[in-house]
Amino acid sequence: MTAQTIELPNHKLGDRWPAGADETTVLKIGPILINGEAPPNSLFRVEMRFKQDASRYIIDSDPTQRDAPLNITNAATWEAEIPVTQNFLPSAGRWEWDLAFYDTVNASPLTLFAGTQTVLSQI
Numbered sequence: 001m002t003a004q005t006i007e008l009p010n011h012k013l014g015d016r017w018p019a020g021a022d023e024t025t026v027l028k029i030g031p032i033l034i035n036g037e038a039p040p041n042s043l044f045r046v047e048m049r050f051k052q053d054a055s056r057y058i059i060d061s062d063p064t065q066r067d068a069p070l071n072i073t074n075a076a077t078w079e080a081e082i083p084v085t086q087n088f089l090p091s092a093g094r095w096e097w098d099l100a101f102y103d104t105v106n107a108s109p110l111t112l113f114a115g116t117q118t119v120l121s122q123i
Contacts, residue, residue, distance in 0.1 A: 003098060008117035017088035030079035032101065032112065041103035042075040048082070050089060050097045050117070057089055092121040 011017055018027050029046065032039060048070060050057040059082055060066035068085045078101060089095055095117050100109035 003111045003114040006113055006115040008097070008115060010118045010120055011088065012120050013089070013092045013122055015088075017085040026081040026083050028079070028081050029099070030077060031074070032078035034110075038076070039078050039103060041105045043072055043078045043080075043101060044075070044104045045102040046070050046072060046080045047100045047102070047109065048097060049100070050095045052089075052091065052093055052095045055091060057095075059085070089117075089119050092119045094118050 009018075018025065046061045047065070048059040050059075057068075058066050059068045059070045061070045061072050061080065063069070068082070068088070070080055070082050073079045073081055096114070097117060098111050098114040100111045102109050
């Protein structure tokens with residue numbers, strides 16, 4: 001299975017993410033369908049990884065592995081949300097990202113979404 005490509009909107013360095021978000025905004029993920037059907041196993045973990053050269057930034061439902069939180073809201077339908085992130089990506093430029101899902105049966109992640117996000121410098 002190939003990850004679906006999604007280009008995230010440009011982001012201004014130092015701003016909250018998602019752009020223009022207030023304190024109640026979240027980025028919602030799911031429900032997820034695999035081959036047109038609900039996943040057979042419950043969701044255990046979700047990880048959104050950003051990469052720029054040697055720099056890494058991780059938004060994760062595992063509190064021991066993250067720079068910012070990601071919350072699973074419905075494990076059966078693979079729904080999650082990312083709350084407003086105050087200290088998002090530390091440098092300007094083009095960042096590659098992917099979104100991986102871990103279920104309760106398979107040890108390997110299933111990467112369903114990937115793309116890029118450009119972080120613009122402050123003026």
